[in-house]
Amino acid sequence: MSGPAAGPELGDIGAEEVERETERQLQRLREMDARPGESIGWLALNGLTTLGLLRACEQLGARFVPLNWRLGAGELAAIAEHAGLQHLLHDGHFAGLTRDTVARLPGGLPLAPGHLPGDLMLVYTSGTSGTPKGAIHTVEAMSANARAAIVSQGLGPHSRTLGVLPMFHVGGLCIQVLPTLAAGGRVRLHPRFDAGAWLRDVQAWRPTTSLLVPATMRAVIEHPDWSHTDLSSLAFVSTGSSVVPPVLIEAFHARGVPVAQVYGSTETGPVSIVLPPAEAQAHLGKVGHPAPGVRIRLVGTEGAEVTDGQVGEIVVAGDNVMRGYHREPEHPSFRGGWFRSGDLGRRDAQGRYEVVGRLKDMIISGGENIYPAEIENLVAALPGLQEFAVVGLPDAQWGEVVVLAVVREAGSTLDEAQVRQALEGRLARYKHPKRVVFLASLPKTALGKIRKPELVAHLQRG
Secondary structure, three states, rough: OEEEOOOOOOOOOOHHHHHHHHHHHHHHHHHHOOOOOOEEEOOOOOHHHHHHHHHHHHHHHOOEOOOOOOOOOHHHHHHHHHHHOOOOEEEOOOOHHHHHHHHHHOOOOOOOOOOOOEEEEEEOOOOOOOOOOOEEEOOOOOOOHHHHHHHHHHOOOOEEEEEEEOOOOOOHHHHHHHHHOOOOOOOEOOOOOOOHHHHHHHOOOOOOEEEEEEHHHHHHHHHHHOOHOOOOOOEEEEEOOOOOOHHHHHHHHHOOOOOOEEEEHHHHHHOOOOEEHHHOOOOOOOEEEOOOOEEEEEEOOOOOHHHOOHHHHHHHEEOOOEEEEEEEEEOOOOOOEEEEEEEEEEOOOOOOOEEEEEEOEEEEEEEEEEOOHHHHHHHHHOOOOEEEEEEEEEEEOOOEEEEEEEOOOOOOOOOOHHHHHHHOOOHHHHHHOEEEEEEOOOOOOOOOOOOOHHHHHHHHOO
């Protein structure tokens, strides 16, 4: 149940290179006696082989299962068993991890139930609030997602996309890389993100766009080469996250690079709501309009849609939304084609959406709703921070109180008084943290997302 499938790693990739690699990977699958309906696991750094193997699975009628190489062997074995993998391939970098994963599995896993014709990719969530779930995406849905991404970001044959986010995640694969290739453009893939390498390639390869998340945006901005790197080739960069601190966006805007936002999730393609490049600088903080083919509702606690300006849970339906969860056809978050995101947002009078936080993260203190992202966006501008998070802790008087957990950078002298001073006059008093706690680290998923339930439990114990 293992074996390397390493192919050539080209620095400048277009449709012709992908087609040749697809033929190579299709031949490999045939030699392995892979069959339609089987699930093919893949552990690899970014590269052309991933694109070729995905297309080969499509042609064979198999299901492509990209796996997160940041996970441990035990976590991967649980996913492999849940997915019902018949084959687990790797790119040579993860031979040991593959071997350790297979050692934890029974031999000859049976075909997992639920595979339907047209299923192409089974991709697992990061599991910030529980066990990872497997989202099933069809050929048609992934094609619809590519079309939505092309239109909303203005991609075309002129596009040169620098891809640096991991392609085991739908963001790294489906927001720009696959859509750019579908539009006739070219991509350059970094095996993994490195801020210095990103800056060097922006200047040398001259991309027109790239996708970053808040953590990688911060790494680029704080790199010594940021101030003198030529960014003029970039028509825009996109960022894919629920809430992006404005200070990060402003840093790119100050260099003349618009930051387009793409909102979505593993389950929704993920191109669901998009702030296009042309609107980016005028509407900082908004995630934009529904992408083509996508329908959005904002739902209150009683299930009814809320009016403009009010906060509600973002619910998504569309051609690019997953077919369903693997082995969980009746999951409560996906009913009648509508996916309940768990994210809270509001819509303005012009139809633009803004994400204000996670439903599970919302703090109710003294009867007032407090959205941690509002506080976190202000804290993000403070120097000397490595990471931080705002959570609510139970309180006998107020129901919940706001607590800010901070990890300082090495050598930082940031203290509680400085944190409070930064919030003074910029935030209603009832939203100010009742406690500021300095910690050595915060619990995170393998994708770097902070596990707030674990943080709350840690703070309660401490």
